[in-house]
Amino acid sequence: MSDPKKSKDAEDILSEFHDIHTSPEPEPQLPSPEPEPQLPSPEPEPQLPSLTSEPSPETRHNPEERDVIFVGTKPIMTYVSATLTQLSTRHTVTIKARGKRITQAVDVSQMIVKRMNTVGYVISDVRILSDSLTSQDGKTRNVSTIEIDITKN
Template identity: 60%
Template sequence: MSRPPNIVFIGKKPILTYLNATLTLLANEPTVTIKARGRSMVTAVDVSQMIVKRMSAMGYTVSGVRIFSERLESNDGKERNVSTIEVDVSKSQNAQ
């Protein structure tokens, strides 16, 4: 199963890793999706806000947010609901 080229999956690495990955993708893609589960959702929101607020001169905007739960099997074999967030960051149409 191949993953789409415009998704950044958030994990446990430092936030700057995901910030750089998102900005690199935004240089070539019109929209990048930042995706996270569970406790990593905070980092996904932080990355999107750092791009939108601190790089406002570049014209980036949050173009969509989706939240939902996924049913996953844990290591002990039990099924659990895991919260998930997807944040779409795009270059606004009127940006230079």
């Protein structure tokens, strides 16, 4: 199979590839556009500090003890392995999904609880929510959300 013609063809292809990628071609020079005059930006108005302090909406009760796995379009086993990885270091992990992906979130939780029953994972809490979202066409739509907490016993 070591035909001298085939090795010659391979050498030709490699040399052409090498020539194409090593010899830079001059890039065409575009005329630079004239800069537009800059208008002075108005100074921001000073804001008074608010008297009422509102709690941050992103505050969670125990951020060290809970992680969230968002279920999307990847294969189910991706979320199962991500959840098991988090459960190896955390006490509680939340699996969260919206809309069509709710069934996948339930499947992920059931795979962990049913198939890993010797380890002692249990579903500690299930929350079902509905969020109002504005779609791209401007309409307000309600989207269902599920949050499943899995805890290690």
